[in-house]
Amino acid sequence: MKNLFIITLTNSLGFYIASTLFPAISLSSIIAALWAGFLLAIISLFLKPLLLLISLPINCITFGFFTLVINTWLIQLSAYLTEGLSIPTFKFALIPAIIIYLLNRVRLTIIQNKT
Structure with missing residues (x-):
């Protein structure tokens, strides 16, 4: 439960940073960012392993870069399901x-250094 909360906050921070840096990504409120971060965490928990398994051959051919495409699709899905977040393309x-991705790498590095 604690891990899901931290992942939600990390995802929400990523949505907030992206909406701040790029005006095409619109975020109506912090609540919308938290909701989108939570949805992305839940979607990634259940749907991402299945998509990675299905796309394993193409992921091997592209040396894992297709995972970024899958993550982008999941972000588009969470933006579609969140009312206050709009990502046009x-x-x-x-x-x-x-x-x-970068925020999650930082989070994992901090957690590994604590133990």
Whole structure:
């Protein structure tokens, strides 16, 4: 439960940073960012392993870069399901995917250094 909360906050921060840096990504409130972060965490928990398994051959061919495409699709899905978040195109959904990836790497590095 604690881990889901931290992942939700990390995702929400990624959506907030992306909406601040790029005006095409609109975020109506912090509540919308938290909701989108929570949805992304839940969607990634259940749907991402299945998509990674299905796309394993293409992921091997692209040396894992197709995972970024899957993350972008999941971000587009969470933006579609969130009322206060608007991401117009795949290109603009790629930006939060990269930001959230980097924030998650920082989060995992901090957790590993604590133990």
